[in-house]
Amino acid sequence: MAFKIRTGYEGDLGLFKTPQSIASYAALLLILCAAPFLVGSYFLSQIVFVLIYTIVGIGLVLLSGYAGQTSIGHAAFLAIGAYIAANAAKFGVPIYIYLPAAGLLTGLVGWLVGLPALRLHGIYLAIATFAFALIVEEILARWETVTHGNEGLMVKPAALFGKPLGEWGLYYLCILVTVFVVVIAVNVIRSPTGRAFLALRDSETAARSMGVDSARYKTFAFALSAGMTGLAGVLYAHKLSFISPEMFTLALSIEFVMIIIIGGIASLRGAALGAVFMIMVDPLLVLVKDKLPVAIGALTGSAAAQDKASVLLATPGVKSLIFGLIIIFFIIYEPMGLDGRWMKMKTWFRQFPFYRPATFRRQKMYLKSERGR
Amino acid sequence: MTYFALDNVSIQFGGLKAVDGVSFDVAKGEIFTIIGPNGAGKTTLFNLISRLYNVTGGKIVFKDEEITQLNAQQIAGRGIARTFQNIELFDNASVLQNLLVGRHRHSTTKFWEDLFFLPKVQREEVAHRQAVEEVMDFLRLQRYRDTLIAGLPYGVRKVVEVGRALSIGPEVLLLDEPSSGLNVEETSRMAEWILEINRRLGITILMVEHDMSLVSRVSDRVLALNYGRIMATGTAQEVQSHPDVVAAYLGA
Amino acid sequence: MLDFVQQTISGVAVGCVYGLIALGFVLIYKATEVVNFAQGELMMLGAFLSFTFISSLGLNYWLGFAACVVCTAVLGMVMERLVVRPILGYPQFSIVMATIGLGMVLRALAGMFWGTDDLRIETPFSKGVVRMGPLVIAADSLSIIVATALLCVILYAFFRFTRMGVAMQAVSQNMLAAYYMGIPVKRMFAAIWAISAMVATTAGILLAPITFIHANLGFLGLKAFPAAVLGGFTSIPGALAGGVIIGVVETLSGFYLPEGFKDIAAYVVLLAVLLLRPQGLFGGAALKKV
Numbered sequence: 078m079a080f081k082i083r084t085g086y087e088g089d090l091g092l093f094k095t096p097q098s099i100a101s102y103a104a105l106l107l108i109l110c111a112a113p114f115l116v117g118s119y120f121l122s123q124i125v126f127v128l129i130y131t132i133v134g135i136g137l138v139l140l141s142g143y144a145g146q147t148s149i150g151h152a153a154f155l156a157i158g159a160y161i162a163a164n165a166a167k168f169g170v171p172i173y174i175y176l177p178a179a180g181l182l183t184g185l186v187g188w189l190v191g192l193p194a195l196r197l198h199g200i201y202l203a204i205a206t207f208a209f210a211l212i213v214e215e216i217l218a219r220w221e222t223v224t225h226g227n228e229g230l231m232v233k234p235a236a237l238f239g240k241p242l243g244e245w246g247l248y249y250l251c252i253l254v255t256v257f258v259v260v261i262a263v264n265v266i267r268s269p270t271g272r273a274f275l276a277l278r279d280s281e282t283a284a285r286s287m288g289v290d291s292a293r294y295k296t297f298a299f300a301l302s303a304g305m306t307g308l309a310g311v312l313y314a315h316k317l318s319f320i321s322p323e324m325f326t327l328a329l330s331i332e333f334v335m336i337i338i339i340g341g342i343a344s345l346r347g348a349a350l351g352a353v354f355m356i357m358v359d360p361l362l363v364l365v366k367d368k369l370p371v372a373i374g375a376l377t378g379s380a381a382a383q384d385k386a387s388v389l390l391a392t393p394g395v396k397s398l399i400f401g402l403i404i405i406f407f408i409i410y411e412p413m414g415l416d417g418r419w420m421k422m423k424t425w426f427r428q429f430p431f432y433r434p435a436t437f438r439r440q441k442m443y444l445k446s447e448r449g450r
Numbered sequence: 451m452t453y454f455a456l457d458n459v460s461i462q463f464g465g466l467k468a469v470d471g472v473s474f475d476v477a478k479g480e481i482f483t484i485i486g487p488n489g490a491g492k493t494t495l496f497n498l499i500s501r502l503y504n505v506t507g508g509k510i511v512f513k514d515e516e517i518t519q520l521n522a523q524q525i526a527g528r529g530i531a532r533t534f535q536n537i538e539l540f541d542n543a544s545v546l547q548n549l550l551v552g553r554h555r556h557s558t559t560k561f562w563e564d565l566f567f568l569p570k571v572q573r574e575e576v577a578h579r580q581a582v583e584e585v586m587d588f589l590r591l592q593r594y595r596d597t598l599i600a601g602l603p604y605g606v607r608k609v610v611e612v613g614r615a616l617s618i619g620p621e622v623l624l625l626d627e628p629s630s631g632l633n634v635e636e637t638s639r640m641a642e643w644i645l646e647i648n649r650r651l652g653i654t655i656l657m658v659e660h661d662m663s664l665v666s667r668v669s670d671r672v673l674a675l676n677y678g679r680i681m682a683t684g685t686a687q688e689v690q691s692h693p694d695v696v697a698a699y700l701g702a
Numbered sequence: 703m704l705d706f707v708q709q710t711i712s713g714v715a716v717g718c719v720y721g722l723i724a725l726g727f728v729l730i731y732k733a734t735e736v737v738n739f740a741q742g743e744l745m746m747l748g749a750f751l752s753f754t755f756i757s758s759l760g761l762n763y764w765l766g767f768a769a770c771v772v773c774t775a776v777l778g779m780v781m782e783r784l785v786v787r788p789i790l791g792y793p794q795f796s797i798v799m800a801t802i803g804l805g806m807v808l809r810a811l812a813g814m815f816w817g818t819d820d821l822r823i824e825t826p827f828s829k830g831v832v833r834m835g836p837l838v839i840a841a842d843s844l845s846i847i848v849a850t851a852l853l854c855v856i857l858y859a860f861f862r863f864t865r866m867g868v869a870m871q872a873v874s875q876n877m878l879a880a881y882y883m884g885i886p887v888k889r890m891f892a893a894i895w896a897i898s899a900m901v902a903t904t905a906g907i908l909l910a911p912i913t914f915i916h917a918n919l920g921f922l923g924l925k926a927f928p929a930a931v932l933g934g935f936t937s938i939p940g941a942l943a944g945g946v947i948i949g950v951v952e953t954l955s956g957f958y959l960p961e962g963f964k965d966i967a968a969y970v971v972l973l974a975v976l977l978l979r980p981q982g983l984f985g986g987a988a989l990k991k992v
Contacts, residue, residue, distance in 0.1 A: 086576045147795050149802075193977045199794040200737045200935070204927050205976050208969040211924075215966045261565050268564035268571055269550075269557045269578075275543050276551045283538035286500050287618065288526030288555035297561055331802060338799055343542075389814055394917065398810030404803030408796050409788045 090267055092260070109252055113245050121248055123360075125316055127352045128251040129309045132258050134336040134348030136305035139262055141334075142343030143271060144298035145278025146194065147203040150210030151333045154303040156217055156325035157183045158310020160224055163232045163320055172235040172242065172311075176254070180308040187303020191296035210330055217322040229321030232314045242315070251312050258305050262345055265301070274298055328397075335400065338407050341414030350415040362399060366390045413437065452511050453478045454622060454654065459508035460678075461498055468494045470678040471508070476622075481648050481655045483665050485689070486675035487698055492658040493535050495675070496624050499656075500532045501525050512622070527555045531615035532624035535658075537607050539599045545610050546595050549585060552617025553578040582617055589613045589643065605636045612643070616651075623647065625657045629664050637664060644668050662690065674698070704836055709957045710950055715843035715912075717949020718850035721942035722905035723926035724933065725857075726898040728941040732874040733894040736786060736797050737935075740805035741902055742923015743812075748774050748903025749915045750812055753821045763826055767907055771900045778899025779892045787891070805920060813917040821915040823907075846908045853904065854942060857897075861938075870894055925952070928972035934982030943983065947971075 083089060093099045113121060133151060140146050158179045165175035190209055194202055217224050224230060235242040235250070242250065265271045273294045276284035285291050314320050332355060340351025369390065374383030389395075411418060417437070425432040455475035461468050469491045476482045484492050497503045499510060501522045509518045512528060520528070531552070540548050556578070559571045586592050589609050594602060599610065608628065615623055628644065629637040641664050647653050648668075659665050665672060665686055672689040674681040682692040689695055726741045738744075748770050755766035785804050789797055830841035861867035873880045873890045881887050906919065913919065929948045933940025948968050956964035975982060 086579045087572070089579075090572060090575055141795060147798065149798075193973070196980050197976055200731075200798065201931065201976060201980060203795075203798055204931060205973060207924075208928070208972045211969050212966050212973070215962060219962050264565055264567040268567060268575070269554060269559060270561060270564040272543075272547055272551050273554065275547065276540055279540035279542055280538045282502060282522075283534065283540070284551065285522035286502070286526060286532055286534075286538075287551050287614065288523045289551065290523045301565075331806075334799060338796075342795070392810075392814050393818070394810035394813035396810075397806045398814075401803040401806030401808075401810065405785055405800055405807070408792070408800045408803070409785070412792065412796065 092263055106252075106256070110249070113248060118244065121244065122316075123356055125248055125251050125312070127349075127356045128255045129312050129316065130333075130336055130352035130355055131349045132255055132309040132312075133306050133333050134340060134352050135258050135262050135345055136302040136309075137333060137337045138340075138343060138345055138348050139265060139274070139305075140298050140302035141337060142341075143266065143278065144274035144295065146191075146295060146298055147199065148206040148299075148302070149203055149327070149330050149334055150206035150208075150213075151302075151306050152325040152327070152329040153210040153213035154183050154187060154306035155310040155313060155329070155333075156213060156320075156322070157186055158307030159232075159314035159320050159325075160217065160230070160310075161307070162235075162311040162314040163230045164223060166233040166235065166315075169236065172237055172250075176308065176311050179311045180304045183307025183310065184300040184304030187306075188296050188300035190303065191299030194299060195292050195295055207327060207330065210325075210327060214322055214325060214327075217325065224322065227322060229319055232318050232320060234318070235315050247312070247315055254308055254312060258308065259345065261301075261305075266345075270294070270297070332400070335404060337414070338404060339414055341416030344414065344416035346419070347414050347416030350419070354415065358396075358399065358403075362396060366395075451514050453513060454656075455511045456495075456499075457509050457511065459495070459498060459505055459510060461494060461503055462506045468678050469498065472675070472678070472680055473508075474673055474680070474683060476654060476656060478654055479648070479652060480670045481644065481657065481668050483657045483659050483669040483672045483686075484675055485659060485662075485665060485672060485695075486681070490675040491678040492675055493626055494678075496532060496626050496656075496658060499525075499624060500530065526618055529619070529621040530624065531618040531620035531622070533611045533615050533626055533628065535626040535630070537604075537611050539607055539611060539614070541600045542598065544596045544598055545586075545591055545602070545613075546579075546582065548599060548610060548614050549582040549617045550578055552614045553581060553619075555618055556581075581619070585613050585616045588616070588646075604631055605633070608632060608636075608640070609643075612640075616647070620653060622654045622656060625655060625659075627658055627660065629659065629661045637661060640664070641667050662686075666690075705957070706954075708837060709953050711837065711839055712843055713950035713953030714946055715840075715846045715949070716953060717929075717946035718846045718942070719905050719909050719922070719945070720926045720929040720948050721945020722850055722853065722901055723923050724929035724941035724945050725853075725938060726902045727926060727930045728933070728935060728938055729894055729898045729901070731930075731935050732938075733870055734786075734790070734874075734891055735794075736790075737801070738895075738898065739798060739801040739923075740781070740808060740920075741898065742920035742926065743805040743808040744774060744778065744899050744902040745906035745909070745923060746812060746915075746917065746919035747777065747808060748899075748906035749910045749919055750816050750821070751903070752907045752910060753816070753823050753915055756823045757821070763824070767904075770907060771903050774899040774903040775896040778895040778897075781899075782892050782895035786895070787888070805923075809917055809920055816915075816917075818917065823910050823915070825911050840912075842908075842911045849904060849908055850942065853901065854939070857901075857938065866890075866893065925968045928968045928975070931972055932975050932982055934984040937982070937984035940982060940984030 093102070109124070112124060133155065137148070137151060140148055161179040161182060162175060190206070194205065197205055218227050220226070235247065237246065273284065273289045276287065276289050277291055277294055281291055336348060336351035336355055338351070339354045340347030340349070366387070370383045370387035373386045374380060407414065413420070421437055453476060457473050459472050460470050472495065484495065486492055494503065498505055501520060505518055509516050511517070512530065517525060517528060540551065557574060559574055563571055586595060589612065591610060591613055594606060594610070599607060602610070608631065612625070612628065625644070628640050632640060644655060644657070645668055648655050657669070669686050671683065672686045673683045674689050674692065674695045676698045681694045681698060682689045723741050723745055726744070727737060730736055730738045751770045751773055752766055755761045755769050756763060761769065781804060785800055786797070789800055825842070832839045832841055832844055861871060869880070869885045870890055870893070872883065872885055873887050877887055909919070925948065926945065929945035930941050931944070932947060933942070933944030948971060951971055952964055952967045955967040
């Protein structure tokens with residue numbers, strides 16, 4: 078059990094709340110850094126995707142979880158970062174220049190998106206963000222000079238001091254960027270900005286009456302979230318080595334939102350858990366597609382059933398089906414996400430045998446209308 | 451110098467004049483209460499002062515500065531704080547965090563300084579916490595310091611609401627029905643706090659209230675409102691015995 | 703000039719479909735403050751069911767139509783009960799995502815049961831054209847316009863004159879008060895989802911001859927958002943007006959503007975509306991009462 082003993086306010090404000098957490102995160106970092114020596118190329122690849130998704134997830138946690146602004150258009154920001162990287166690499170610009178530049182530029186776009194968002198709430202904001210994403214997708218397809226349109230763009234490997242960044246180089250870069258993004262996120266949360274975000278989410282009226290300039294903070298939340306996603310975009314472009322507008326669809330934006338739904342909407346740790354979950358779905362799906370029909374055939378003893386099952390599972394829509402079911406399942410049964418489940422389990426162990434599920438049961442509020450917020 | 455005055459303030463919603471030509475002034479250090487039947491426009495008046503609504507006529511002056519066109523966050527910056535009739539606390543944050551939001555107007559850190567949590571930010575955070583602890587001591591909220599608002603009973607939330615307004619470090623405090631929903635003991639405690647806030651901290655208080663005993667106990671002057679217009683002003687005694695006020699409350 | 707009118711009329715027809723879907727959005731939003739992102743998929747399901755009833759089972763067109771409408775009404779109620787009821791009271795964001803998830807599930811299931819090829823149905827209007835002077839209007843388009851107008855009138859009468867309609871209005875304005883007045887609020891929710899599904903199905907079946915039936919019909923539902931927002935999310939006539947406007951703008955952009963604009967015309971209009979007049983043409987701005 079971890080006890081928090083404080084001798085001054087600095088303790089509350091520290092990056093790590095308890096000595097135990099320093100140890101566990103240090104261990105995690107060590108394992109991640111040692112991974113290239115321990116696991117094969119495929120697994121390393123998966124970890125890179127997890128890290129990229131985690132970065133986007135953290136951006137969304139700050140925007141939706143903390144500042145309460147919905148966005149189902151983040152694929153657009155990923156695309157902007159990716160295309161900036163692709164074009165910069167084409168001209169041989171070193172990565173340590175265009176990585177931060179992509180972050181800042183995408184952040185600027187995010188800020189611009191945040192401006193009209195000032196007047197929009199809840200559902201209108203969600204609709205506006207996906208309209209924005211669709212328009213960006215179309216622009217990417219049409220702006221042939223910069224993006225090569227639907228043919229796609231080859232992305233040269235990242236260059237650091239003249240030498241191309243190999244697989245391992247990209248991996249360590251991903252770790253670096255993820256750690257950076259996490260530290261920034263934690264800083265935001267423990268600072269007045271993070272509090273202003275929370276205030277905006279729960280009651281904008283009260284926040285404004287307390288002196289929080291809602292316009293500035295909302296646009297900043299968008300800018301920050303977009304900037305982080307832009308950084309992820311650069312990494313994404315280099316990982317895939319080839320980008321085209323069809324990769325940055327509404328479906329990808331929804332995948333990003335799923336990260337925070339699965340992980341827990343206001344939890345940084347949840348973003349990582351959600352990212353892991355999302356990346357694991359593909360390999361698991363492949364496994365199921367192979368093994369499930371065989372299992373059905375064995376259970377029912379009928380080859381026809383096995384065939385029918387494999388045909389059904391082979392339809393292109395199956396992934397959508399799984400994702401849709403996951404979304405619905407998590408929203409209804411795990412509203413606090415995986416991070417919530419983790420906390421509930423920790424509490425169960427700590428309070429054993431006095432654990433009460435009601436501790437985490439949320440109050441259903443029918444009366445709070447979102448109209449006229 | 452005009453400390454705080456409303457001059458012929460009106461607001462119209464379509465054809466309905468919710469507040470119609472209301473003028474009054476408040477002296478520094480006074481406790482000024484506004485009473486009136488439900489729907490008289492009292493909370494609307496508060497919303498006009500804290501600039502959540504726009505006036506359609508008249509002006510509001512604070513310390514010789516016209517504040518009618520400022521926006522809501524600037525009002526807080528000028529030192530005017532308010533509580534809300536239907537508690538508007540930040541439900542998913544703790545009492546400490548709610549009170550810390552009140553310190554926002556004293557924050558000087560910029561966004562990028564926050565992003566990197568520079569020592570300056572840390573120093574200010576510690577200062578904010580110290581200031582907020584004093585408010586918590588004053589209102590005896592210490593044991594609820596880290597509890598989420600969602601888990602607090604109504605009476606405590608009302609007190610936190612006042613605490614959050616106090617954290618702004620205001621010169622003028624607008625209290626919207628501070629005793630609504632409170633039982634006799636809680637109301638009595640609230641009355642003592644209102645008096646202490648006024649006398650010890652020197653804060654001018656503007657209050658909307660229904661509970662007449664509380665009104666008589668703490669107010670220096672009272673204003674009665676009905677259908678958006680002033681019926682009577684004076685001390686609590688004078689207003690309560692004014693024939694128009696009696697008619698409005700009890701029926702003619 | 704003739705081209706312009708011709709294009710406008712087909713724009714109106716498409717717009718009516720958008721309007722019908724937008725109508726579904728508005729109905730559910732007005733009653734429950736839930737925006738049903740799966741509305742487009744409901745339309746798609748209606749169209750697929752019509753294929754099953756009319757083409758596979760060979761039912762008469764009108765009988766098949768009616769059967770579809772009934773089926774989807776039931777489906778709408780089931781969806782409401784299973785997915786939406788448990789999460790009422792959750793923040794908007796969660797409910798939005800849940801309906802998005804629902805849409806994904808419906809789309810995938812449709813692909814699994816009916817396959818991925820385009821399907822067609824035979825309708826009484828399939829071959830006809832109507833000539834009005836120099837104008838040639840496909841009977842399909844005309845049927846959409848007429849049906850929309852009819853539905854408009856029926857729904858208006860329903861909400862204005864029937865007890866259930868008035869009860870639904872009450873529920874949409876203040877749920878708690880409606881409970882106290884003895885209105886069975888949960889049944890109202892189920893009913894409104896049923897009505898919404900029926901409207902979407904009608905749109906789908908009418909659209910089927912023009913666009914053919916395939917699992918991506920639901921994406922048309924996305925275009926209905928600009929329509930609903932343009933109309934003001936709280937106004938029923940507004941939704942239809944918005945739909946028609948979007949339909950016309952889109953068709954005209956496709957005809958007069960360079961390639962690619964047609965696809966995003968609706969969204970550009972959407973963003974413009976959100977920036978300039980968020981409450982839409984007919985909606986009312988609401989201030990929170992504190």
